[in-house]
Amino acid sequence: MHDQSIGELALHLGAGRCSSVELTRHFLARIERFNPALNALVTVTAEEALAAAAAADRRLARGERGPLLGVPLIHKDIFCTDGVRTSCGSRMLDNFVAPYDATVVARLRAAGAVMLGKANMDEFAMGSSNETSYYGPVRNPWDTGKVPGGSSGGSAAAMAARLAPYTTGTDTGGSIRQPAALTGVTGIKPTYGRVSRYGMIAFASSLDQAGVLARSAEDAAAVLQVMAGFDPLDSTSVDAPVPDYPRLLGAPLTGLRIGLLREFFDGLESRNAALIHDALKVYTSLGASTVEVSLPHLPLSVPTYYVVAPAECSSNLSRFDGVRYGYRCDNPKDLLDLYRRSRGEGFGPEVKRRIMTGTYVLSAGYFDAYYLKAQKVRRLINEDFRKAFSEVDVLIGPTTPTPAFAIGAKIDDPITMYLNDIYTIGANLAGLPGLSLPCGFVDGLPMGLQLIGPHFSESRLLNAAHQYQLRTDWHRQAPRGYE
Amino acid sequence: MPVYVTSLSSIVDFVADLSRTDTANVEPMAHPMDGQRQRLRPDVVAETDHREKYQRNAPSVQAGLYVVPKVIE
Numbered sequence: 001m002h003d004q005s006i007g008e009l010a011l012h013l014g015a016g017r018c019s020s021v022e023l024t025r026h027f028l029a030r031i032e033r034f035n036p037a038l039n040a041l042v043t044v045t046a047e048e049a050l051a052a053a054a055a056a057d058r059r060l061a062r063g064e065r066g067p068l069l070g071v072p073l074i075h076k077d078i079f080c081t082d083g084v085r086t087s088c089g090s091r092m093l094d095n096f097v098a099p100y101d102a103t104v105v106a107r108l109r110a111a112g113a114v115m116l117g118k119a120n121m122d123e124f125a126m127g128s129s130n131e132t133s134y135y136g137p138v139r140n141p142w143d144t145g146k147v148p149g150g151s152s153g154g155s156a157a158a159m160a161a162r163l164a165p166y167t168t169g170t171d172t173g174g175s176i177r178q179p180a181a182l183t184g185v186t187g188i189k190p191t192y193g194r195v196s197r198y199g200m201i202a203f204a205s206s207l208d209q210a211g212v213l214a215r216s217a218e219d220a221a222a223v224l225q226v227m228a229g230f231d232p233l234d235s236t237s238v239d240a241p242v243p244d245y246p247r248l249l250g251a252p253l254t255g256l257r258i259g260l261l262r263e264f265f266d267g268l269e270s271r272n273a274a275l276i277h278d279a280l281k282v283y284t285s286l287g288a289s290t291v292e293v294s295l296p297h298l299p300l301s302v303p304t305y306y307v308v309a310p311a312e313c314s315s316n317l318s319r320f321d322g323v324r325y326g327y328r329c330d331n332p333k334d335l336l337d338l339y340r341r342s343r344g345e346g347f348g349p350e351v352k353r354r355i356m357t358g359t360y361v362l363s364a365g366y367f368d369a370y371y372l373k374a375q376k377v378r379r380l381i382n383e384d385f386r387k388a389f390s391e392v393d394v395l396i397g398p399t400t401p402t403p404a405f406a407i408g409a410k411i412d413d414p415i416t417m418y419l420n421d422i423y424t425i426g427a428n429l430a431g432l433p434g435l436s437l438p439c440g441f442v443d444g445l446p447m448g449l450q451l452i453g454p455h456f457s458e459s460r461l462l463n464a465a466h467q468y469q470l471r472t473d474w475h476r477q478a479p480r481g482y483e
Numbered sequence: 484m485p486v487y488v489t490s491l492s493s494i495v496d497f498v499a500d501l502s503r504t505d506t507a508n509v510e511p512m513a514h515p516m517d518g519q520r521q522r523l524r525p526d527v528v529a530e531t532d533h534r535e536k537y538q539r540n541a542p543s544v545q546a547g548l549y550v551v552p553k554v555i556e
Contacts, residue, residue: 099536192515206514235521236514303498323549325540334552353487357494373501375511380504382512414490415497431515455516 001026002162003478006071006219009165013060013070020053020060020070024114027072031116031163034482037144040157042077042135043085044117052114059112067222067246069112074164076155077118078125079105079210080199088201089121089133089151092320092327092346102199103231104168104210111226116164120154123348124317125175125203127151128420131411132350139407140183141479142445146404149179149420155213156183161482166214166223170200172207173305174399174424177436180213181399181448184438184477186465187213188220191455192431193238195224196231204312205236207305207428216475217437217465221245224458240456248459249466254287256464259392263298264423272398272447275440279449280396282468293392295384300377301426306418307361307374308429313351314358320346353414382430389454394464398423399436399448427452435461438474446477 001009001023012018028046035041049072056070080086080098082105087093101109109115122132130138130153140148141160148157152169156179159167169176171189180187188211195210202208210227214220225246230239258280265273280290322328322342329345332338347355361370388395401422410417427434432452439449449468451461469475534547543550 096540099533099540193519232522232524236516236519238516238519297504300501300504303500306494307498307501322542323551325537325542328542332552335554338552349486353490353494356487356491360491360495361498369502370498372511373504373506374498375513376506376509377501377504379509379512380506382515382517415493418497429515 020056024053040154041117072114074167089123091134103196122151125151149182151175159185174421180436182404184446188435196234198233202316204309256288257392259293259395264397297380310354310358395452399450403445
């Protein structure tokens, strides 16, 4: 049951071959068996899940059908879930029980999705390895000595271990695509504004976007169909019609113009490059053409990001004051002591590092040199993408420079850690949709192929990924012991 | 604290690379959907009162008020 697509599961449920309660029990049993070693979930909501499954079974019995009705999932613990602890991977919110549902959660709940629990993540989504979580690192099912990537590391590891048919994630600089790549999963970060950010704990508000980690592009299309759309509760939500993603998966790729980014291939490790070139052969055999393009400012995307994201983070995280919700220190001697110690004890080292970087680049005297400068370079990067998309339909390249690295290998060196996101950050700065799909292995570990498209081209990215997955079986590979 | 000194210096050095880029006459870009206007909604009450539920997460509450250490002697 755990290796079937969402479409197959919906068919089984619709035909009465299994019930949602049985399906939910199956995944809860896998979580119980595998999660202690992987640490992919920080909260398991077995009781609520079984109640939601029973409710879905009643809807099915009344003849109702839906692509996600009765199908279980795991939410990243950054999404507020009414009545369930929402920790964001932080001691600061270890005691926080969300008083309402995020729009993403509410939409999936209304569609009959069954939440199994909440996934571990880097603290406040700040990290690329899931090692900054207050609840400890998540382990990669392909090799438990390796990281699963981050920040949606728990969501990705849960997918690789077949603990749920799909999981939600968020992507501020690569946090869906990078862990998807390192665990052999398909992950999509939609266009900024496509999916509501309401109830999604904010990290960098001009970059954050919610998305899906799934077994395949076909499954991701089914989930995104429910998640996407206008939300009056999010002031940056875009009021534009949502295409029929599942229906558009079958479009032919004849005439698709693929851009190969020179900046992505410069210095790319040869085995990684070979996998990308193999994937391109599949695409050209389907009638696509390739052309080399250059985004001269793209190498500046990582330094630009590490000014913009910390600046926004320092502002967003100022709300955690130990007064209205979240962690409060013991016996504060006065109000200032309460603020200082609640924040000092509630936040971990990477979050503090980013708050300090952010306040520094925003401070009088440095604002022009760092923050304003970064916003100007952001426009240059955005212009580079705009020009490229006047010549090509989609950009294709690697998702990450290397496969999953060892736990502990990069945690003490922030710059090395930040450079993991060198290929993914550009799409966030420009608000573009990006998708990572499995394209082979290096040293026995999965690698990802990344597709980036113009704004609102999710249907094209899902279509291109699906056509590749019809002809390859990288996305069907499971780590040993989790088949 | 020494950990932060080294790592923050390395981050500041790293992002200083940006200064070498010519950005004369480039408008800063604050938002990815450039040109998108912020919506306004009609000025009518749309929310119901959830104070009690929200305050269940507060570390200290009395009579519907958040309690903090004494500020004024």
